[in-house]
Amino acid sequence: MVESTPDKPNGSRLISRMLPPAIRLWLHTQMEHIEDLVFRLEGRDREILSGHIPEVLLSAQKAIYQGIHLSQIAVKASGIRINLGQVIRRKPLRLLAPFPVSGDLCVTAADLNESLQSPLLGQGIYDFLRLIAKSQPEATDLEIIVNAFSERTILPYYHPTADIAPENITLQLTPRDGQTMPPIAIATQLVIKDGHRLCLENPQWLTDSASETQTSISALHGFEIDLGPEVTLTKCDIQRDQLSLAGTIRVLPA
Known part of the structure; x- marks a missing residue:
């Protein structure tokens, strides 16, 4: 032995x-x-x-x-x-x-505004706007704007900024110099559904970014962003100037 x-x-x-x-x-x-x-x-x-x-x-x-x-x-x-x-x-x-990856991350408002200038999020916002335009018949104005883009990104046309308030995120798109497109702003709460979907809750539309007047977009209430079946979110906490996320991603073999 x-x-x-x-x-x-x-x-x-x-x-x-x-x-x-x-x-x-x-x-x-x-x-x-x-x-x-x-x-x-x-x-x-x-x-x-x-x-x-x-x-x-x-x-x-x-x-x-x-x-x-x-x-x-x-x-x-x-x-x-x-x-x-x-x-x-x-x-x-x-x-x-397959194996699971669990984690926590914290994104400040400063982080988010820096990240919005990246090519990755420039394309991501474009895809998000196109998804809304295609799925919501009421969003005809948005569809006209998105169809005018010659590239799959908003960055040549808009300067994106964001504000993180308690329970609320506002995405604001300001036309760059020389662009004739209207400004866009969408404010919304985010809730998790079934672990892998982020849903817009009480979204507000602000076509004039200089105005504080917001119009409810009832057609977008409950609009879902599907992150995929391998994602399980357990926390989406929106505080002042900070977004905290927690969850698990199941990594699959190629």
């Missing part, structure tokens, strides 16, 4: 100590900016070498990736299985099984 070594009851963890510094360095090269990055890998050497990573923990502050700004982020992934044996033989890395 072979007894385990008393001072190493859980097996060697050399790899889980050596890999994180290298991964932290790689993450720094992928981000435009990041502060207070913490990365921890949990697992015994035998597990990791077999391609099973029991748990990964990551947290950071003031992160910027592809123009998206996040004041705080903390995520945990568990049960990751990859083809590490093949990777060692210079084969492409592949995910072998």
